[in-house]
């Protein structure tokens with residue numbers, strides 16, 4: 001299959017690109033190369049005859065039309081987005097522009113291309129979204145695909161809007177879409193402004209390990225390579241117009257997660273004295289910080305037979321190994337704008 005992946009120089013998109021090429025798909029990676037992008041993420045496939053890169057912005061219709069016309073993809077996997085909740089609190093405009101207007105522009109470009117190609121039923125537009133659109137859970141319950149939308153941050157509101165646009169383009173124009181909403185990803189190539197890399201890199205640098213609020217917020221952690229596998233399965237086997245929740249079946253509070261990371265680091269790279277957990281520091285909470293996300297994985301398990309393959313302990317150990325071995329990847333990214341600073345406390 002020839003797949004146009006948007007956001008393929010980002011964290012999850014690059015995992016999709018690497019896996020899709022490894023499975024023999026032809027991949028066109030379309031990315032605007034924002035602060036969050038890193039072409040090193042796809043260096044392992046850059047010379048493959050199955051790989052092409054197009055620098056383009058999903059808000060730029062003319063560029064999108066050119067990419068569709070020259071590559072003639074069989075499917076689109078749409079991951080390009082502004083993705084960091086803290087940045088969305090300080091500057092929501094970029095999130096509305098890319099996540100809402102950009103998704104609209106991409107949908108229109110995909111619709112024209114699909115209509116001009118004779119509306120092939122086999123075409124797919126796969127929209128990748130987040131469980132954050134469902135809002136915040138109490139101690140019990142899980143998000144299903146029919147949980148009402150209740151986004152609470154500028155980021156999740158912009159993603160919710162994009163999900164609605166994709167549904168509308170399916171129902172109104174018949175565009176063949178599939179959708180997924182996943183939980184928090186982690187793993188290799190995770191940009192060093194997100195919780196897990198921040199903890200690993202601050203620990204190694206002897207800096208405080210910042211935990212928002214009291215650390216009781218719960219997330220369901222999904223290893224990025226498991227996620228990429230689920231995404232390709234949904235693309236190939238998902239029912240038209242249907243959405244699938246993808247979770248890691250690994251719920252942990254932020255404090256539990258950070259303590260586990262510290263224990264792994266204590267074993268792999270022991271400090272001269274004491275534990276990395278001694279560096280844990282509680283900081284002012286994120287405004288509107290959702291208490292708990294949890295995914296009910298029944299639909300994707302029963303209909304497509306998919307389950308995550310790694311536990312969070314295995315995935316975190318692999319992730320720590322990767323960061324220890326890839327200093328050359330993460331060090332330059334720490335110099336990018338805003339990285340290493342506390343963002344999203346202005347509200």
Ligand SMILES: NC(=O)c1ccc[n+]([C@@H]2O[C@H](COP(=O)([O-])OP(=O)(O)OC[C@H]3O[C@@H](n4cnc5c(N)ncnc54)[C@H](O)[C@@H]3O)[C@@H](O)[C@H]2O)c1
Pocket residue numbers: 006007008009010011012013030031032033034035036037038056057058059078079080081082083084098102128129130131159181182183184185186191
């Ligand atoms: N990371 C997570 O835990 C998580 C969880 C659920 C859903 N998601 C969703 O998965 C997708 C990928 O997330 P990620 O963590 O890999 O994000 P990321 O921030 O690491 O990567 C986003 C990529 O999109 C590109 N991009 C941004 N704006 C663009 C534009 N206007 N035009 C073209 N390219 C643009 C960036 O250059 C970057 O390469 C997003 O849609 C996000 O909402 C992420």
